[in-house]
Amino acid sequence: MLCLMIAGFDIDPAQITDILAITPSFTGRKGDALPSSHLRRKSIWRVDLEWDASMTSGKRHHELLEDLLSLCDGKQPNFAKLRAEVNPQTVSIYDGLHLLKDHVKGVWLTAEQMRVLADCGIE
16 A cells, blocks of 8 residues: 555645645544544545555555656645645655565665655655
């Protein structure tokens, strides 16, 4: 699984959708009831790719990252507006890359992927 996650903000998550012009897979508001009967501690906005699947290859990770970054590329002004107007605590990419013990562990990023991440302020 791989996701773009924005968390820790005080506005309606729909406003983040409007600012970024990207449709989220999931949103939640601070204070919403969780299945555990606890309350959500932070508002969250996420775009998920293969959320329910275990990612076990670097190649698949690269493909999903390319898909996710293609949603962000060209939207650098949108991300700048998000930071200026909303100032969320977190704008990051979260992944679950599960490799066997004898595999080299790590994530490889191309220069272009790093440029998109940096230009959008994604940590």
